[in-house]
Amino acid sequence: xxxxxxxxxxxxxxxxxxxxxxxxxxxxxxxxxxxxxxxxxxxxxxxxxxxxxxxxxxxxxxxxxxxxxxxxxxxxxxxxxxxxxxxxxxxxxxxxxxxxxxxxxxxxxxxxxxxxxxxxxxxxxxxxxxxxxxxxxxxxxxxxxxxxxxxxxxxxxxxxxxxxxxxxxxxxxxxxxxxxxxxxxxxxxxxxxxxxxxxxxxxxxxxxxxxxxxxxxxxxxxxxxxxxxxxxxxxxxxxxxxxxxxxxxxxxxxxxxxxxxxxxxxxxxxxxxxxxxxxxxxxxxxxxxxxxxxxxxxxxxxxxxxxxxxxxxxxxxxxxxxxxxxxxxxxxxxxxxxxxxxxxxxxxxxxxxxxxxxxxxxxxxx
Numbered sequence: 009x010x011x012x013x014x015x016x017x018x019x020x021x022x023x024x025x026x027x028x029x030x031x032x033x034x035x036x037x038x039x040x041x042x043x044x045x046x047x048x049x050x051x052x053x054x055x056x057x058x059x060x061x062x063x064x065x066x067x068x069x070x071x072x073x074x075x076x077x078x079x080x081x082x083x084x085x086x087x088x089x090x091x092x093x094x095x096x097x098x099x100x101x102x103x104x105x106x107x108x109x110x111x112x113x114x115x116x117x118x119x120x121x122x123x124x125x126x127x128x129x130x131x132x133x134x135x136x137x138x139x140x141x142x143x144x145x146x147x148x149x150x151x152x153x154x155x156x157x158x159x160x161x162x163x164x165x166x167x168x169x170x171x172x173x174x175x176x177x178x179x180x181x182x183x184x185x186x187x188x189x190x191x192x193x194x195x196x197x198x199x200x201x202x203x204x205x206x207x208x209x210x211x212x213x214x215x216x217x218x219x220x221x222x223x224x225x226x227x228x229x230x231x232x233x234x235x236x237x238x239x240x241x242x243x244x245x246x247x248x249x250x251x252x253x254x255x256x257x258x259x260x261x262x263x264x265x266x267x268x269x270x271x272x273x274x275x276x277x278x279x280x281x282x283x284x285x286x287x288x289x290x291x292x293x294x295x296x297x298x299x300x301x302x303x304x305x306x307x308x309x310x311x312x313x314x315x316x317x318x319x320x321x322x323x324x325x326x327x328x329x330x331x332x333x334x335x336x337x338x339x340x341x342x343x344x345x346x347x348x349x350x351x352x353x354x355x356x357x358x359x360x361x362x363x364x365x366x367x368x369x370x371x372x373x374x
Contacts, residue, residue: 033318037311044304052297055290056235058199061139062206063126063263064289065105065229066238069094069245070264071257071281072271073224080272082109082264083218085279087225090249094228097248100237101230105132108214109226109264112178114156114207116166123162123207124265125178127214127226136231137208145170145194150208156190157208163195170195176209178217186217201293227264238285245283257282261291 060066071084084090087106094104108127113120130137130150137147143160150157156174158166168174169192176188190209198204232238250256257280260267264282287294334347 033311033315037308037315040311041304041308044300044307048297048300048304051300054200055202055293055297056286057139058202059286059290060231061136062199062202064284064286065103066232066235066286067230067241067245068227068284068286068289069230069249069281070227070284071279072267073279074271074274074277077275077277078272080268082268083220083224083226084228084281085221085224086254087223087228090281091228093249093252094230094245097244098230098232098241100232100234100241102233103135103231104228105129105136105231106225106228108211108218108220110178110209110214110218111265112176114158114162114166115175115177116168116172118167119165121162121166124205125176125207125209125214127211128208129211140199141197143195143197145192147194149193150210152193153210153213154190155193155210157194157196158192159196159198159203159206161198161204162207163192168192176217180218188213188217202290242283242285249281249283255280259283261288263289263292266292 069084069090070082073081073083073085075081091104091106094101098104110125110127111123112125113122128137128150130147134147137150145157147157149155156176158168163169166174172192174190174192176190177185178188179185190213196203230241232241246256246259255276255278257267257271260282264284267282337347338344
């Protein structure tokens, strides 16, 4: 085997310009593939991290309560029972919290904004909200009632700063409108599209506006030690909660606010639980990941075709230029398979050198 390796390396050295061009093409294709795959993975990781901080756990016990056939409120009752179940039957859990969901208008002296609201207990969610960069104010003040937290883009639209007073106008689940005066205590750094759909309010303030009982909440968010356990925990929840007498909604990969029209049009009343994952709650952003995956596939296909043609052409030229050498080797007893192996080794070394160059550049950047 060693003589074949030496011959293959020497033949590559004899045509440096052609091999450098071909090796550069292979390296370019590998570099673009690495870049696009890394970009796609980075986007998915960012979406997951933002979802964990803003709107979802790995697994969520949520649902809808219908007081009439045409209503649909994003809340769950029997909170104590469900919270106790989740804490006792989820050994994979790292953190379990609950939030109240709402929707209304945030009104300042010069503008207004219609946004989803999250009723949050800051003392139990310091580890989550602490991941978001603070632009202005103090998150410690958020533990007090009558406070509000906005993102930088929202504060800019409303033309407010920390310490300003705002008014919330919220339609309740009984088709009435309540208002609440709050004080802006912190402004957080924008986190892309998702942060435009999140405003944090003290949980007890939102509970009071919606006149919710202590045994009701919006959703129970379960954060797991490993994302790999998400599907397993979801299946367990669906099976065990069903046996406990709870009605469950059919699995649907969409955010809760995308289900209102469908749920409101269904004829049932009462409570139905909706077991979702962070991927379900961020499904409206899935097109971004799909777009980059499609771009990766298309670029890989085109470049792979071009590089394959170049490699085949280079091998054909190499064979034609070395007809005499091949004849001499065959006359000396070299078998046909060994001749093919010689040229395949050249292609392998060329591709390996290009891959090593890409790996070295990637490692240097890291």
